[in-house]
Amino acid sequence: MVDLKAKPYCLPDEDVRWVEETIAGMTPEEKVGQLFFQLTASQDENYLRELMEKYHLGGCRYNPMPGAAVQQQNRTLQKYAKVPVFIACNTEAGGDGACADGTNIGSGIKIGATRNNDYAYALGKMANEEAAAIGCNMAFAPVCDIHYNWENTEIVTRAFGNDPVRVAQMSKAYMDGLHTIPGFACTAKHFPGNGLDFRDAHLSNNVNTFSVEEWDKTYGMVYKTLIDGGLDAIMGGHIMLPEYARAINPALKDEDMMPATLSPEIMTTLLRGKLGFNGMVVTDASHMVGMTDRMTRREMLPASINAGCDMFLFFNDPDEDFNTMLDAYKSGVISEARMTEALTRILGLKAHLGLNKKAKEALVPAPEVLAGALGKEEYKEMHKAISRDCITLVKYKDRDVLPITPERYKRIMIVHVKGAESGMGMLMKAMGMGGGKNPAEMLKERLCEKGFDAFIYESPLDAMKKQIAAGEKPNINLYFAGKNAIDDFVSGMDLVITLCDVSSGRPSFGLSKGGGEIPWYVFELPVVVIGCGQPTMLADVPQARTYINTYDAKPATFDALVDDLMAGPDAFKGRDPIDSFCGLFDARL
Structure with missing residues (x-):
């Protein structure tokens, strides 16, 4: 009734x-x-x-x-x-x-x-x-x-x-x-x-x-x-x-x-x-x-x-x-x-x-x-306030990494880690939809505006894709067999930001031998891992010494992120709303 x-x-x-x-x-x-x-x-x-x-x-x-x-x-x-x-x-x-x-x-x-x-x-x-x-x-x-x-x-x-x-x-x-x-x-x-x-x-x-x-x-x-x-x-x-x-x-x-x-x-x-x-x-x-x-x-x-x-x-x-x-x-x-x-x-x-x-x-x-x-100024300001207050420093083992300033880390390499592309994502791309700057490009721009020499890492796999698109035949054996000396690898940057841009599912690292996609080098130079989509990236990058969740890659969020990175650990106001360590003891090491 x-x-x-x-x-x-x-x-x-x-x-x-x-x-x-x-x-x-x-x-x-x-x-x-x-x-x-x-x-x-x-x-x-x-x-x-x-x-x-x-x-x-x-x-x-x-x-x-x-x-x-x-x-x-x-x-x-x-x-x-x-x-x-x-x-x-x-x-x-x-x-x-x-x-x-x-x-x-x-x-x-x-x-x-x-x-x-x-x-x-x-x-x-x-x-x-x-x-x-x-x-x-x-x-x-x-x-x-x-x-x-x-x-x-x-x-x-x-x-x-x-x-x-x-x-x-x-x-x-x-x-x-x-x-x-x-x-x-x-x-x-x-x-x-x-x-x-x-x-x-x-x-x-x-x-x-x-x-x-x-x-x-x-x-x-x-x-x-x-x-x-x-x-x-x-x-x-x-x-x-x-x-x-x-x-x-x-x-x-x-x-x-x-x-x-x-x-x-x-x-x-x-x-x-x-x-x-x-x-x-x-x-x-x-x-x-x-x-x-x-x-x-x-x-x-x-x-x-x-x-x-x-x-x-x-x-x-x-x-x-x-x-x-x-x-x-x-x-x-x-x-x-x-x-x-x-x-x-x-x-x-x-x-x-x-x-x-x-x-x-x-x-x-x-x-x-x-x-x-639509689009009232008070709505936009609310969006900015939430973006400022949500960013979460989840894991901070290397206590001297932050703050990130041009004086300490002039050259920053951004490694853009993405998830597996869905069928709908491929369809939208084929139709010319969903374009615009990706999160790595947005972050690079903001860092460069602050005086850093930031650049986006190109993996050997991405380089080979370009060769194939140009009608060239890449030498895959070089990828599997070739390894840079550690000194040579780390000499090109002062700090690495691994940007995990995974909207759903798990990160897709592609080929890993000899490349920089997976941060195997966390003890070789400072590395900051940032999740700007799914906040559970520590399950796949448990070796991260410094891990931050931004929850999205909106412009206001990245503005707040760069401000917090440059201000130091106390600037991060967010508190982990889930278990970002994913219940895994090794993610806390």
Whole structure:
């Protein structure tokens, strides 16, 4: 039973009547349409009109594009919606998650490193002020996961860290900042909690292995904090919680274990019953393998609703998925009672946001609002402040290396270590996208501006690639057999910065014999290793004597990094938000 008078809805009688009367007046097709969130694939008006008039969508999300284009898309969606539509964005780190010209405020891990809850509040407020200006009304944020497993790359930079209390406080602060914006909903993710399994639910199963007691004290505490604070919605993760599921249903067999989004034990008994969540639940993306590998898609769609999810994220084929859900409703697989319950939560939240009381043309701000709404100076200053306060000196064994000044280390070699290139990365490069200066070039420029002679190391492998591109045949044997004398190798520089620019996964060092890619020479000359992506590089470079995490390679971050390097160890304000030593004793040596 949904209580529309209680949190998070708190509806007056007239809005309760609107919910009930709207549901009563819906056709089966209109009811089913409200269950779907779809990712828009075009901004063409006829396409958007069909989404709303043919599929009667309850919600939409979209791929990044400039704010003006998003706003026009959203205006078109609301124009053709019989019932106002949720329009969601991924404002996990700033307004740049809502539109391409939005402002990055700071990722979860950066804010976690500052230990400043006010920054999390500012993120929730500022990011979603920009989102509201382009006509969004829901954030798929904050990320409430807890990063326990250093090999988990799915949420490491998105979560606030590995401390449940910090995650709860910062997630709540984000929500409170968001709730200063009228008519905007907060959707916390990914229930029942990511961060224990090293696997990515986009690609495989993901299992939260905590016992009932462990989960209650950690992830459960985080979500209870948000629920008690008025959380609007939750995104269900495709994450198994077997110990809790078995405690609720002892007859459950291993082969019947489901991700939370398909598990009534987790989504209904635990979330609705034990935690008392009265708000709306949407699944995570339905293409993720953590969901699709448990049953056929025809079974999966209604199973997610019957498990306790109210909305289903993304069509595969629109006609096929819509008709699958419609058939399930008409045949009774989804009961009338369950359909009414889901619709009551969906429409109840829309009424809570005041969408039912606005004229269509008022659901999205006017175009002229954009000029003063995006990229405010206070947002940019907040981004700079977080960047200054987050940089973390994780490991400092050679106590005399810092500060780095031109007088001490005139010649600095920057070794740019990257991760393995993904298929999408190669595609974007082939299409001429994602260009611009790489982090090594950015760092070199900043150091040279400060009076250093900085240069970027070219590995033998990179040199051979250039020879091949020029039609020459490289002598690979020289690479394997040739070694420089140590004196010759170190004579060309005073200090080395190994810049680990790994956005996901592990660093890719390429060939290692005789080259400078891997800092084997940490006792031969001063070496500073810097992680400007994944903060877990000590697992692969445990020999680093000085290790720093910046968490990203934004210009403001690198400005602050160079200032801190030149000022000395006491300038670094950040505190490790995870275990950057990755639980490895040798990383501390």
